[in-house]
Amino acid sequence: MEERNENQENRKGPVIPRAYSIDLRERLIRTVEGGMSVRQAACQWMIGYSCALKWMRQFRRKGNVQPKRQGGYRKSVLLPYTRWILQHIEQKPDETLAEIRQSLIQKGVRVGIATLWRFFQPHQISIKKS
DSSP states (O other): OOOOOHHHHHHOOOOOHHHHHOHHHHHHHHHHHHOOOHHHHHHHOOOOHHHHHHHHHHHHHHHHOOOOOOOOOOOOTTTGGGGHHHHHHOEEEEEHHHHHHHHHHHHOOOHHHHHHHHTTTTTTTOOOOO
């Protein structure tokens, strides 16, 4: 029978994975620097070979094994064009997302239709297909 941790039972929502600890990363680096192959060190520390290889590559290039930043808010590339987009759809309310996208491309802004859709969501603007 599987035992559950109290924290797991009370947790709501998805489990968000975290980066491996810097301590583990450094132990792997020391093991490889000590003469063991990357594959053997990965087995010893029970991590994936490709992960260990990436850590070694990062260590040799940058001299550290700090994990990259995870998550966070990214500003939309369309924020500087908010006023123009809103005026544009006010003038041409029947345009589709694809047509709005083409107008932005002519202005030099390359975005996907999904980016446009996410831009319009907080403005509570619904672009209907015609």
